[in-house]
Every structure is written in structure tokens, then in C-alpha cells.
Amino acid sequence: MPPPIDLLPSLMDGLRRTLVIAAGGSVLAIAFALLAGLGCLSRDPIVRTVARVYIEVFRGTSALVQLFWFYFALPILLGLRLDAMLVGVLVLGLNIGAYGAEVVRSAIESVPAGQVQAAAALSMNRWQTMRYIVLPQAILLMLPPFGNLLIELLKSTALVSMITVTDLTRAGLFLRDDTLRTAEVFGMLLLIYFSLSLMITAVMRGLERWLSHGQDYGGRQ
Amino acid sequence: MIWDWEFAISILPEILRGLGVTLLAVFWGMTIALSLGLVWATARRSTNRLVAWPVACFVEFVRSTPLLVQIFFLFYVLPSLGLTLSPLLAGVVALGIHYSCYTSEVYRAGINAVPRGQWEAARALSFSRWESYRYVILPQAIPPIIPALGNYVIAMFKDAPLLSAITVLEILQRAKIIGNETFRYLEPFTVVGVIFLILSLLSGLLLTRLERRLKLVSA
Numbered sequence: 001m002p003p004p005i006d007l008l009p010s011l012m013d014g015l016r017r018t019l020v021i022a023a024g025g026s027v028l029a030i031a032f033a034l035l036a037g038l039g040c041l042s043r044d045p046i047v048r049t050v051a052r053v054y055i056e057v058f059r060g061t062s063a064l065v066q067l068f069w070f071y072f073a074l075p076i077l078l079g080l081r082l083d084a085m086l087v088g089v090l091v092l093g094l095n096i097g098a099y100g101a102e103v104v105r106s107a108i109e110s111v112p113a114g115q116v117q118a119a120a121a122l123s124m125n126r127w128q129t130m131r132y133i134v135l136p137q138a139i140l141l142m143l144p145p146f147g148n149l150l151i152e153l154l155k156s157t158a159l160v161s162m163i164t165v166t167d168l169t170r171a172g173l174f175l176r177d178d179t180l181r182t183a184e185v186f187g188m189l190l191l192i193y194f195s196l197s198l199m200i201t202a203v204m205r206g207l208e209r210w211l212s213h214g215q216d217y218g219g220r221q
Numbered sequence: 222m223i224w225d226w227e228f229a230i231s232i233l234p235e236i237l238r239g240l241g242v243t244l245l246a247v248f249w250g251m252t253i254a255l256s257l258g259l260v261w262a263t264a265r266r267s268t269n270r271l272v273a274w275p276v277a278c279f280v281e282f283v284r285s286t287p288l289l290v291q292i293f294f295l296f297y298v299l300p301s302l303g304l305t306l307s308p309l310l311a312g313v314v315a316l317g318i319h320y321s322c323y324t325s326e327v328y329r330a331g332i333n334a335v336p337r338g339q340w341e342a343a344r345a346l347s348f349s350r351w352e353s354y355r356y357v358i359l360p361q362a363i364p365p366i367i368p369a370l371g372n373y374v375i376a377m378f379k380d381a382p383l384l385s386a387i388t389v390l391e392i393l394q395r396a397k398i399i400g401n402e403t404f405r406y407l408e409p410f411t412v413v414g415v416i417f418l419i420l421s422l423l424s425g426l427l428l429t430r431l432e433r434r435l436k437l438v439s440a
Contacts, residue, residue: 060421072406158287197285
């Protein structure tokens with residue numbers, strides 16, 4: 001049996017949407033993760049509570065339920081209809097961002113206290129300590145779990161097919177209805193998603209190598 | 222008033238019936254995931270590369286592709302092979318296989334953490350490979366990973382609404398049907414969200430307590 005290459009062109013439009021949602025969702029997720037992760041460590045109790053509630057709500061409910069809620073229920077509260085694609089980007093960003101916030105928080109907490117004390121001895125303020133001492137070390141710890149989260153996000157983009165977005169998965173469902181080549185269509189979808197995951201893994205590895213350049217592991221006790 | 226309490230309460234029994242189906246799917250899905258995961262984990266440690274390699278590839282592949290597409294694959298492709306599953310059964314099998322690839326990594330970590338000397342001791346007692354796993358390695362490997370496995374129960378619970386895509390009448394599907402019939406979406410989806418939040422938070426708390434108990438036992 002020849003590989004079903006002829007199916008690819010009809011999936012391209014869906015693939016493009018999937019990529020847009022994955023890219024947009026990733027940017028939002030990283031932003032929310034940093035905001036909420038730092039928020040958890042804030043000295044202001046109100047900021048801490050807001051960050052905590054956000055993390056618990058989005059980690060505690062199902063991503064698909066969140067999509068449905070934002071797409072079907074929120075417009076009733078707001079009184080306006082939201083674009084399905086926009087809802088997809090926003091919800092996936094919020095969802096993965098909540099998981100990412102825990103990654104950010106635990107990475108920052110695992111930077112040795114001596115580093116913060118050394119920064120204080122150099123009379124750095126809180127912002128400078130974060131920017132020049134803590135974050136550069138914490139980011140290296142965040143990268144591997146963040147790579148996994150980005151793969152989770154890519155896989156979650158398939159869920160937007162259920163709120164009417166014609167992403168790769170939905171394009172596959174349509175193509176199956178047209179051609180009835182069920183096994184080939186779904187096999188092709190799985191292969192495309194798998195290759196995209198491999199690409200994310202490769203990029204994250206490269207990023208890790210690049211950021212850890214010059215790290216002096218010999219200096220650690 | 223946009224939010225109607227009376228309506229929200231009136232749909233509760235129907236949604237709770239859906240919750241029952243969801244929990245049933247999670248129970249059987251997890252049963253499959255826990256058993257298959259152990260099979261994958263031991264197969265990946267096999268000295269026979271013809272066993273270890275394909276299993277490793279399969280686990281990586283399943284972990285890197287969307288559960289939703291896997292559900293569609295099982296539900297729509299199996300009938301063409303002459304095996305027609307009910308939507309619920311197909312969904313349970315999909316959940317089970319998907320999560321078995323995650324639990325296999327947890328088992329692997331647990332088994333790797335058992336000191337080498339234990340294997341050597343089992344060998345000194347001339348245990349077979351099967352006996353070593355059964356009586357020496359697994360009894361030490363599994364208790365420390367129970368909390369990690371528990372996290373996957375919660376994760377599977379949150380993924381179970383995906384079964385609505387193949388028309389299983391689980392919690393989200395029932396909320397959607399109520400919405401379609403009454404044109405009120407706010408209450409059903411909010412009720413479902415709140416139920417998820419309560420159950421996840423509760424089970425998270427239970428897990429933390431269990432973890433503390435296990436640490437006390439092993440200490």
C-alpha cells in the first residue's frame with residue numbers, strides 16, 4: 001500500500017490553524033505561567049490569592065469543559081459572541097499557563113537561598129535579584145518541564161475541533177466523511193501530530209543547550 | 222438575573238447521572254492503564270531488544286499524539302477490522318491505552334529506584350525473573366509511586382469528557398444536550414465545571430494525605 005500522500009493537501013488548511021492556535025496558545029501560556037508563578041511568590045496577599053485561585057481553577061477543571069464554558073456560557077454573561085479560534089487560543093493558554101505557573105514557582109523556589117543572600121549582600125533590590133540572579137538559574141530548571149507542557153498544549157489543540165474550529169483534527173473528520181478512507185486519514189493525523197511533537201522536543205533540546213552554555217557545573221559543591 | 226438557580230438545581234440529577242458514567246469510564250480506564258502500564262514497563266526492561274524497542278516506540282508515539290484522535294481512531298477504524306465496540310467501550314479502551322503509556326513511565330521510575338542488590342539477592346535465591354518481580358522488586362517499587370499514579374487518576378478524570386466526541390452520555394455530553402434543548406448553556410456548563418473543581422480539589426487533598434502516610438510508613 002502506498003503512503004496516502006494524496007490526502008495531505010486537504011489537511012493543510014487545518015494544519016495551518018492548528019499551528020496558529022499552538023503558537024498563540026504557547027505565547028499566552030508562557031506569559032500566564034510567569035505572571036501566576038511570580039504572583040504566588042509575591043509579598044502582597046491579594047496577588048498571592050488571585051494567582052492561587054487562577055491556578056487551582058484551571059488545573060482543577062477539564063480543558064474541554066473550559067473550552068465549552070468559554071465558548072457557550074461566557075457569551076451569555078458578556079452578551080457578545082466570541083470567535084471560536086480566539087476562545088481556543090485563550091483557553092489553551094490559560095489552561096497550560098496554570099500548569100506552567102507551578103513549574104515557574106517550584107523552579108524559583110529551588111534556586112539556593114545563598115544566591116538571594118549574595119544578591120542582597122551586593123545591595124541588589126528585589127527586581128534586580130530576580131532579573132539577574134534568580135531567573136537565569138531558574139529558567140534552566142523550567143525548560144524540560146516546559147517542553148513537556150508545550151507538547152501537552154499541541155495535543156490539546158485537537159480539542160478545539162469540538163467547538164467548531166476546523167483544525168487538523170476536524171479537517172481529518174471531514175476528509176474521512178468525503179473519502180471513507182478511515183484508517184489512512186486517522187493514521188495520517190497521528191503521524192502529523194507525532195512529527196510536530198518531535199519538532200518541539202528538538203527545539204527545546206537546542207534551547208537547553210544554548211541557555212546552559214557557560215554554566216560552570218564544576219563550581220557547585 | 223442571568224443565572225437561574227431553580228433551573229441549575231433542576232438539571233442536577235441529569236448531570237450527576239452523567240458523572241456516574243464518567244466515573245465508571247475512569248474506573249475501567251484506570252484498571253486497563255495500571256495493568257498495561259506494568260506490562261510496558263517490564264517489557265521495556267527486557268533484555269530482548271525485539272521486545273524492548275517496539276514497546277518503547279509505541280509508548281513514545283502514544284504519549285506524543287492527541288487522545289482525541291486516538292479515540293476517533295479506535296472508534297472508527299476497529300469496525301473496519303471486524304471489531305465493533307460500543308462508544309463507551311471504545312472510549313474506555315482509548316483512555317486505558319493512552320494512560321498506560323504514562324503509568325508505564327511511573328512504574329519504570331519505581332522499578333529503577335529499587336537498589337541493584339535486591340536483584341542480586343533474588344538471583345542468589347535462584348528466583349526466576351518472574352519470581353523476582355513478583356516477590357522482591359514490585360513490592361518495593363510500587364508503594365512509593367502510588368501518589369504519582371494517583372495523579373494520573375485525576376488527569377484521566379479530567380480527560381474523560383473527551384468521550385463526548387463519540388457520543389458517550391458522560392457528564393459534558395449531558396450538559397450539552399440540556400443546553401441544546403433549553404437554549405440555556407450557562408447553568409449546565411458552570412455546574413459541570415464546579416463539579417470537576419470540587420472533585421479534583423478533594424482528590425488532590427486525599428492524595429497529599431496518602432503521600433504523607435506513605436512517607437511515615439517507609440520512614
